[in-house]
Amino acid sequence: MNFELAIERLKSEGFKRTPSREAILRLLELEDRYLSAGDVKKALAADHPTMSQDTVYRNLTSFSELKILEETELGGERKFRMHCDRHGHHHHFICMDCGRTEELDVCPMEQVSRALPAFVIDDHKFEVYGQCPDCRSAS
Amino acid sequence: MNFELAIERLKSEGFKRTPSREAILRLLELEDRYLSAGDVKKALAADHPTMSQDTVYRNLTSFSELKILEETELGGERKFRMHCDRHGHHHHFICMDCGRTEELDVCPMEQVSRALPAFVIDDHKFEVYGQCPDCRSAS
DNA sequence: TTTCCAATTCGGAATGACTACGATTTACTT
DNA sequence: AAGTAAATCGTAGTCATTCCGAATTGGAAA
Structure with missing residues (x-):
């Protein structure tokens, strides 16, 4: 976008x-x-x-x-x-120093759906927090 | 606990x-x-x-x-x-109606670590939201 | 048991993110 | 160019959370 x-x-x-x-x-x-x-x-x-x-x-x-x-x-x-331009579902790594993000391909929701067949699943949140390569070398 | x-x-x-x-x-x-x-x-x-x-x-x-x-x-x-008694790392399904939780075994962090070798990963959050079987049948 | 002190609690005020609202202004239609 | 609904402004209100000084208390030590 x-x-x-x-x-x-x-x-x-x-x-x-x-x-x-x-x-x-x-x-x-x-x-x-x-x-x-x-x-x-x-x-x-x-x-x-x-x-x-x-x-x-x-x-x-x-x-x-x-x-x-x-x-x-x-x-x-x-x-x-x-909003990211990539097609479809994705999650983010978020750098806690600069706020910049990296898109992640992995999402375990298929396994979760299979593991919880009797549950209604409306939403989920998966985020990874840390330090990006730039901030890492700067610190 | x-x-x-x-x-x-x-x-x-x-x-x-x-x-x-x-x-x-x-x-x-x-x-x-x-x-x-x-x-x-x-x-x-x-x-x-x-x-x-x-x-x-x-x-x-x-x-x-x-x-x-x-x-x-x-x-x-x-x-x-x-705090849950189970050994080791886990995540939760959370029922948005009653607040009760279900422990989840799946966690994709190994894949994420492999995908982002240059990043420092400090923390992550994975939560699934929806309706538990009890609240589902009650509604 | 009694004394004593740091830990804890109380009550209320302060903070900070967010929302609500009436009055005014503005983008866009005709 | 005029009219109208949408958008903005400025400010005040709400709500979760934190802070703070004074009073209380749990538990160790005498």
């Missing part, structure tokens, strides 16, 4: 193109890692000093619902990143 | 045996599922009306650090349950 595609999806879903939304999406495209609402607000403070918290949270939530963004919860905070 | 074992571990680590700690541990032993700090406080309100939030949170955190409890974050809340 990138800025242009995101704007297209917003339009096709009946959302308006506003300066706030453009700024938030441009930032997330540029950063390419998980950011909190606070991170977004701070990063945009210089160019958009009057953008309210409400606007940041409301748009991040909308973007997540539209699958423009991926969302996770980390350290008691909601975090958002541009 | 059960009440007696938990009390032993507290003693061996130099923690005092207090009515608050006994009540919290007895509740968690009885419930055998993930509870939030608020759940614990509410459940103990009848017998321990003066137990403060601070006491609940501080003890839950201590118990978690001592591996008396297992902890996860769900819906923006920290949740705690008695």
Whole structure:
């Protein structure tokens, strides 16, 4: 997912193109890692000093619902990143130093489904946390 | 893990045996599922009306650090349950209706380690969410 | 048993992420 | 160019969690 595609999806879903939304999406495209609402607000403070918290949270939530963004919860905070382009299901390694991610192919859900035939499975979360090669060599 | 074992571990680590700690541990032993700090406080309100939030949170955190409890974050809340007795590493299915859990054997971390040799892996989270057989037939 | 002190608890206030809301502004249609 | 629903602003509210000083207490030592 990138800025242009995101704007297209917003339009096709009946959302308006506003300066706030453009700024938030441009930032997330540029950063390419998980950011909190606070991170977004701070990063945009210089160019958009009057953008309210409400606007940041409301748009991040909308973007997540539209699958423009991926969302996770980390350290008691909601975090958002541009939705990956890869086809189909995937999980992430997340660097706890810089927030950057690495996509993971493995997912054990087929085994789990087989092991729990009487259970209704609605969702799952698989995330790996650590230090990426860049941050490793920098520390 | 059960009440007696938990009390032993507290003693061996130099923690005092207090009515608050006994009540919290007895509740968690009885419930055998993930509870939030608020759940614990509410459940103990009848017998321990003066137990403060601070006491609940501080003890839950201590118990978690001592591996008396297992902890996860769900819906923006920290949740705690008695630590499972099983040997070694495991994950959980969590019923979103009643909070009860089912232990899972599968864990894909070996594959992940092999796939990311240049990354430092510190931690990971794998949880499956849905409805347990009891809640399924009740709904 | 009594004394004593560090650990624990209490009660309430502070923090921080997130949400709600009325008033105002704006993107987009006609 | 006008009208309208959507979006934003600014602020206040909520909720989980943490902090803090004062009071209490468990358990070791005398």
